[in-house]
Amino acid sequence: MTTINLKAYAQGVYSGNCQMVAEQPATVKLHNGSEVIETFETTLATDGTLSVETSTEGIFDVSVRTHNTLEVFAASKLNVSGASVSYDFTTSADQAAGSNQVEVEPGVFAMYSGDIDGSGEINALDYDAWVVDYEAFAEGGATDLNGDGLVDATDYVLYEANIGKSVIRP
Numbered sequence: 001m002t003t004i005n006l007k008a009y010a011q012g013v014y015s016g017n018c019q020m021v022a023e024q025p026a027t028v029k030l031h032n033g034s035e036v037i038e039t040f041e042t043t044l045a046t047d048g049t050l051s052v053e054t055s056t057e058g059i060f061d062v063s064v065r066t067h068n069t070l071e072v073f074a075a076s077k078l079n080v081s082g083a084s085v086s087y088d089f090t091t092s093a094d095q096a097a098g099s100n101q102v103e104v105e106p107g108v109f110a111m112y113s114g115d116i117d118g119s120g121e122i123n124a125l126d127y128d129a130w131v132v133d134y135e136a137f138a139e140g141g142a143t144d145l146n147g148d149g150l151v152d153a154t155d156y157v158l159y160e161a162n163i164g165k166s167v168i169r170p
Contacts, residue, residue: 002057006049006051008110010068012155014105023046030056030080044066064111068113068116069114072167073169077170089101090110100165102162114161116142122163122166133151134156
């Protein structure tokens with residue numbers, strides 16, 4: 001059994017000083033080329049850490065996303081064998097394939113917020129989901145990009161800044 005320890009932040013809920021305002025549901029995947037070998041549903045803690053355990057061994061591309069961020073891939077393959085393996089996305093944009101992260105404070109990087117529908121691209125379909133919840137005065141969920149419990153214009157500002165961003169695979 002190998003424990004995979006990752007560190008990543010979600011842009012919208014990042015509050016500074018290496019903390020997020022709320023935990024985030026997260027998905028971690030092990031990939032072999034275009035094939036997904038294993039998928040884990042977990043929680044990204046407010047300090048940006050998460051851990052999953054696997055009995056699968058090998059050298060894999062590893063990706064992570066929250067319920068409303070773009071999926072990011074580690075810039076290098078991880079050797080998943082032994083007791084544990086760790087990877088920190090937060091120290092540089094280059095930690096993600098294609099440098100596909102945003103700097104949220106000097107020297108701290110996060111996944112782009114706004115991929116509400118999980119399509120791998122921040123586009124008009126994400127806006128459509130946001131506007132439905134905005135008009136319904138929804139609270140929380142994937143359309144609440146900044147984690148304040150309300151779907152409002154502050155969430156739209158995050159979405160708008162990231163329109164056109166998409167997943168970059170290794």
